[in-house]
Amino acid sequence: MQRERRGLMLGALAAGFASWPCLSHAGAQLEEPLADAVRSALSAAIAYSAPPKPRFDNVEARLTYLRWLGVMSEKLKPRKSEPQTRIEFLETVWYEAKRAGLDPSLMLGLVQVESGFRKYAISSAGARGYTQVMPFWAKSIGDGQASRLFHMQTNLRFGCVILRHYLDREQGDMYLALGRYNGSRGRPEYPRAVFGARKQWLLPGET
Numbered sequence: 489m490q491r492e493r494r495g496l497m498l499g500a501l502a503a504g505f506a507s508w509p510c511l512s513h514a515g516a517q518l519e520e521p522l523a524d525a526v527r528s529a530l531s532a533a534i535a536y537s538a539p540p541k542p543r544f545d546n547v548e549a550r551l552t553y554l555r556w557l558g559v560m561s562e563k564l565k566p567r568k569s570e571p572q573t574r575i576e577f578l579e580t581v582w583y584e585a586k587r588a589g590l591d592p593s594l595m596l597g598l599v600q601v602e603s604g605f606r607k608y609a610i611s612s613a614g615a616r617g618y619t620q621v622m623p624f625w626a627k628s629i630g631d632g633q634a635s636r637l638f639h640m641q642t643n644l645r646f647g648c649v650i651l652r653h654y655l656d657r658e659q660g661d662m663y664l665a666l667g668r669y670n671g672s673r674g675r676p677e678y679p680r681a682v683f684g685a686r687k688q689w690l691l692p693g694e695t
Contacts, residue, residue, distance in 0.1 A: 516613035517650065518671045519624045530629040533588075533649045542583055553582070559691055560596070567605045577605075580641050588648035590655075593694070595619075595648060597686030598666075601678070608638055613671075619647025 544550040560578050561571075568574040581599070585592040602620040603609035615622050616637040623634035625646055636642045655665040666682050667673035 516611055516615040516620065516671050517622050517625070517669055519622070519628075527629060530649055530653060534629050534645060542579075542586070556582070556592070556691060560689065563689065564605070577640065580644050584641070584644045584648040587645075588652040590648055590652060591686070593689040594662075594682065594686050595644075595651075596689040597682045597684070598647070598651070598669075600685040600688070601681045607640065607643075617643035617647075619643055619650075621646045621650065625650060 542553060544553065557575070557578055561574055564574050564578065568577060581595055582592045585595040599605055599618045602615075603618050605618065607618060609618070609620065610616055611620055613622070616634065618640070621637050621643060623637065626632055626634045626637060629649075630636070630646070637646065651665060651669050654668040655662060658664040658668065663679045664673060666679040667675060670678040672678050
């Protein structure tokens, strides 16, 4: 009886720990003053809440997307075992990356490095979610509710929009944009980690 009670207590503790946000050790963006025009443009990009359902100009483009989705789903299966959750995540990554003019494989690499694909990851600096967005962004270009950074599409959209913003600031230099995203601009460790992780999320034959 005592052994059974101890087992129930341990199970309850394990369930409690599992529900806690996972800590992430990735870096974080640095808060910088934004020009009013930039803030307005970023806010507009965040506010547009179209569902992540891609449209294609031709059958070939749709087949390419479906192939990407199938290959990435198999690669992501060890990290996200539930099929519907996995597909919804990949659909959203693809949609938000394309919407921001970014490479979906790069964004998957960024998510891998930033949070290890953990939805509720929190860094020591307070960055949140898949793309480790700092809460100050919710005040600068969102509605101020940092808790929404744990919502999948919100977090992925913030991450893509912020990286696009940094890429524009760095005049297309992804190395420097990634460094700025991580708060380590000019240092090689983070961009190299993301570029290295990106290779795992390429289709066969892609470079």
